[in-house]
Amino acid sequence: xxxxxxxxxxxxxxxxxxxxxxxKQWNTSGAAGALVDCNPYEAEPNxxxxxxVQTFEVGSFPNTETVHFPKSCLHCEDPACVPVCPTGAxxxxxxxxxxxxxxxxxxxxxxxxxxxxxxxxxxxxxxKVMTKCTLCVDRIYDESLPExxxxxxxVLACPPGARLFGDVHDPDxxxxxxxxxxxxxxxxxxxxxxxxxxxxxxRKTVIPVRAEELYRSDNPHKIDGAPFDKNLPPTTEELN
Amino acid sequence: xxxxxSVLFLTTLIGAGQGLFIxxxxxxxxxxxxxxxxxxxxxxxxxxxxxxxxxxxSVFHLGHPERAWRAMTMWRTSWLAREGIALPAFMAAxxxxxxAHWLNLGHTLAIGTVGVxxxxxxxxxxxMIYGAIKVLKEWAHPLTIVNFIVLGCASGTTLAAxxxxxxxxxLAGSLAQAALSLTVLGVLTRAASLWxxxxxxxxxxxxxxxxxxxxxIVQKSQGAMGGSYNTREFFHGKSPxxxxxxxxxxxxxxxxxxxxxxxxxxxxxxxVQYLGLLAERWYFFAEAQHPQNLYYQTVG
Ligand code: SF4
Ligand code: SF4
Ligand code: SF4
Numbered sequence: 001x002x003x004x005x006x007x008x009x010x011x012x013x014x015x016x017x018x019x020x021x022x023x024k025q026w027n028t029s030g031a032a033g034a035l036v037d038c039n040p041y042e043a044e045p046n047x048x049x050x051x052x053v054q055t056f057e058v059g060s061f062p063n064t065e066t067v068h069f070p071k072s073c074l075h076c077e078d079p080a081c082v083p084v085c086p087t088g089a090x091x092x093x094x095x096x097x098x099x100x101x102x103x104x105x106x107x108x109x110x111x112x113x114x115x116x117x118x119x120x121x122x123x124x125x126x127x128k129v130m131t132k133c134t135l136c137v138d139r140i141y142d143e144s145l146p147e148x149x150x151x152x153x154x155v156l157a158c159p160p161g162a163r164l165f166g167d168v169h170d171p172d173x174x175x176x177x178x179x180x181x182x183x184x185x186x187x188x189x190x191x192x193x194x195x196x197x198x199x200x201x202x203r204k205t206v207i208p209v210r211a212e213e214l215y216r217s218d219n220p221h222k223i224d225g226a227p228f229d230k231n232l233p234p235t236t237e238e239l240n
Numbered sequence: 241x242x243x244x245x246s247v248l249f250l251t252t253l254i255g256a257g258q259g260l261f262i263x264x265x266x267x268x269x270x271x272x273x274x275x276x277x278x279x280x281x282x283x284x285x286x287x288x289x290x291x292x293x294x295x296x297x298s299v300f301h302l303g304h305p306e307r308a309w310r311a312m313t314m315w316r317t318s319w320l321a322r323e324g325i326a327l328p329a330f331m332a333a334x335x336x337x338x339x340a341h342w343l344n345l346g347h348t349l350a351i352g353t354v355g356v357x358x359x360x361x362x363x364x365x366x367x368m369i370y371g372a373i374k375v376l377k378e379w380a381h382p383l384t385i386v387n388f389i390v391l392g393c394a395s396g397t398t399l400a401a402x403x404x405x406x407x408x409x410x411l412a413g414s415l416a417q418a419a420l421s422l423t424v425l426g427v428l429t430r431a432a433s434l435w436x437x438x439x440x441x442x443x444x445x446x447x448x449x450x451x452x453x454x455x456x457i458v459q460k461s462q463g464a465m466g467g468s469y470n471t472r473e474f475f476h477g478k479s480p481x482x483x484x485x486x487x488x489x490x491x492x493x494x495x496x497x498x499x500x501x502x503x504x505x506x507x508x509x510x511x512v513q514y515l516g517l518l519a520e521r522w523y524f525f526a527e528a529q530h531p532q533n534l535y536y537q538t539v540g
Contacts, residue, residue: 020463045466052463054535056446058454066460069450071535080375086321087310107311108303111320113473114241117375117444119532122469128303185451188531190443191375199451 003077003097004135005168005196006152007175007184008070011203012162015053015068022157023051023072023133030138032103036126048124050133051154065202070163072154073120073133074187074195075099081112081121090130097169097196098135106130117191140165168196241376242476243525249297251366252395252517254327255388256510257290258359259396260403261334263418265352267400267411272349277341279408280348284338286403291331319372323365330358363389370524377440378528383433390429391494391517394422398498398513401506412506419502423513427495430520437527444531461540474530483526490519 027050028035037047051072058065075092079099082090089105090112092098101112101121106129113121113130121132136152139145149156155163166175175198178184184198264283267275299305308324315321333355340348367385374380401415446457462471476483493516501509 017463039466043466046464046468049464049468052468054459054463055461055540056450056452057458057460058452058456060456067450067452071463080373083317084320084372086312086314086318086324087307088314089310105307105310106304107307109301109311109320110244110303110473111318111369113469114530115373115375117531119470119474119530119535123303123473187451188444188448190448191531201451 001097001169002095002167003075003169003196004140004166005075005097005175005198006072006135006155007164007166007168007178007198007200009162009164009178009182009200010067010069011200012160013053013068013070013158014160014162015055015066016159017053018157018159019070019154019163020049020051020053022153024049026136026139026153027134033127035131036124038125048122048131050120050122050131067202070154071118071120072197073099073135074118074193074197075133075135076193076195078192078194080115080117080191080193084115085112096167098137099132100134100137101130101132103127103129103131117188117193118195168198241525241528241530242473243522244301246297246299246301248518248521248525250294250301251388251521252514253294253297254291254362254366255392255517256395256399256514257287257294257334258330258362259393260290260399261287261330261337261359261396262356262393263397263400263415265349265356267404267408267415268349268352271411274410275408277344279404280341281338282407283400283403284334284341286399287334288331288338290399291327291334295327295331319365319368323362323369326358326362326365330355330362333358360389363392375444375531376528377443378437379524381433381436383429383436386429387426387433390422390426391520394419394426394498395510395513395517397422398502398506398510401502402510405506413503416503416506419506419509420499423495423498423502430495442529442531444534446534446537449531449534459535459538462536462538463540465540470532470536474533474536476526478526483523486519486523486526490516490523492516494520 024035035048039045051070053068053070056067056069058067075098079092082092082099087105087107089102091100093100108128110123113123121130124131139152140150142150151165155165164175164178166173168175170176178200179198182200184200186195186198260283264280268280299308302308311324312321315325333351337348337351337355340351364385367388370379371384397415397419401412401419404412404415447453493512498509498513501512
């Protein structure tokens with residue numbers, strides 16, 4: 001069984017919002033119609049977005065870290081939003097695990113958005129239906145695109161490559177390897193939704209360097225009475 | 241959660257209707273001989289008026305009311321779909337009950353039994369719409385359903401007492417007594433849920449929300465300056481003083497004043513209690529703390 005998902009590397013995300021704007025651009029130009037913008041040039045602009053980047057500060061000054069945190073629908077394996085929908089407009093696709101809303105069936109009761117723990121569904125105030133991330137289902141299978149472009153818009157837009165896309169049920173996929181080897185985790189595991197999207201934690205990169213690795217003990221300049229070259233760095237023995 | 245007004249009207253109106261129907265049925269069961277069929281026909285009409293008003297107000301909650309019929313299709317999984325079926329079924333049973341009394345068709349107790357079962361099914365469906373949302377811990381508890389049943393029955397019995405004071409005076413006294421007891425019961429069950437919600441510890445924290453295990457995390461930006469659906473739908477947006485005012489209105493209007501009034505002025509008691517129950521439903525929404533609010537603490 002396939003479960004497509006995003007894996008977002010918090011160690012790499014720089015908080016540039018490129019995924020937010022490209023998501024909006026792709027989805028507002030799509031066949032399903034524009035995503036509404038209310039007061040776009042006024043004091044209180046707001047509108048429908050499928051993806052947001054938030055910023056958190058972890059720790060106390062001076063030991064703080066800024067964490068940029070992109071948030072979109074997690075395409076849960078046990079989605080809380082699907083069984084509550086009275087019309088069947090919200091559904092999870094069997095073939096690839098994407099959770100979608102059928103805009104032609106949705107009655108706009110908002111019940112699904114109450115059931116989702118993560119606040120990733122947005123009611124479109126113009127179309128009067130519930131919307132959310134589609135995992136760019138209208139891109140990833142589009143055979144008119146070159147194969148390397150058949151990826152979600154947000155993934156393609158991300159300048160540092162913090163967003164990975166793939167099948168989390170295939171143990172050899174890029175996303176599964178990243179989850180396994182870089183400590184991928186799910187949001188709010190206590191909600192029991194088993195999100196397909198995972199996040200990769202911040203990492204401290206520490207490279208242990210020992211002196212004997214920098215200064216070879218068999219350095220040809222130091223053996224056999226070779227003349228001392230004062231431009232060479234000192235050896236381990238000299239350092240001690 | 242932000243209280244949805246159409247839902248406040250829906251649940252209070254159909255609750256009163258269901259409670260009234262259950263009371264009518266027991267009136268017929270225990271004292272049917274002393275009352276004319278006119279009492280039951282009028283009662284059934286009243287139930288239908290309340291439940292249709294509730295149904296109409298629920299339509300205002302929908303973005304696409306013209307597709308409302310679709311809301312019945314997913315009854316296997318969705319309590320909202322089940323309510324969508326139970327409400328018309330209940331109204332059909334009430335209509336049949338009134339018709340049977342009006343035309344003297346007989347079998348009224350049998351039809352009434354079906355109606356009472358459907359009234360209870362409808363209470364359970366309405367309660368479970370809220371009780372089934374696991375992430376809202378304030379709602380996901382059997383007390384939610386108990387309160388919908390007890391408060392609906394209290395309101396319906398008070399309405400029955402008011403109705404009987406005009407049409408069936410022999411029963412008015414005992415109905416007012418019943419309304420009194422049900423309202424007292426409502427005080428107990430609602431107080432239990434108020435206490436539970438006040439002492440509830442949230443399961444989700446900012447730590448689990450973003451998956452970072454550090455005791456001190458503060459949000460610096462929620463990603464949008466002008467607000468979004470997330471900031472509109474999941475918080476009532478009122479001051480703590482306003483919320484306390486609603487709580488006080490609920491305690492006085494739904495419980496204290498009706499208890500004082502129901503024996504002497506049942507119609508006034510019903511009106512006051514109805515307004516109090518609107519405040520109760522408002523507070524019910526405001527009480528529920530959605531975990532998604534963890535992501536929306538700081539604008540930027
Ligand atoms: S993140 Fe929310 S909307 Fe998306 S699948 Fe999970 S429960 Fe549904
Ligand atoms: S808003 Fe639409 S998708 Fe959500 S539960 Fe209601 S009908 Fe289903
Ligand atoms: S997968 Fe597509 S719809 Fe989902 S957040 Fe990315 S760009 Fe937006």
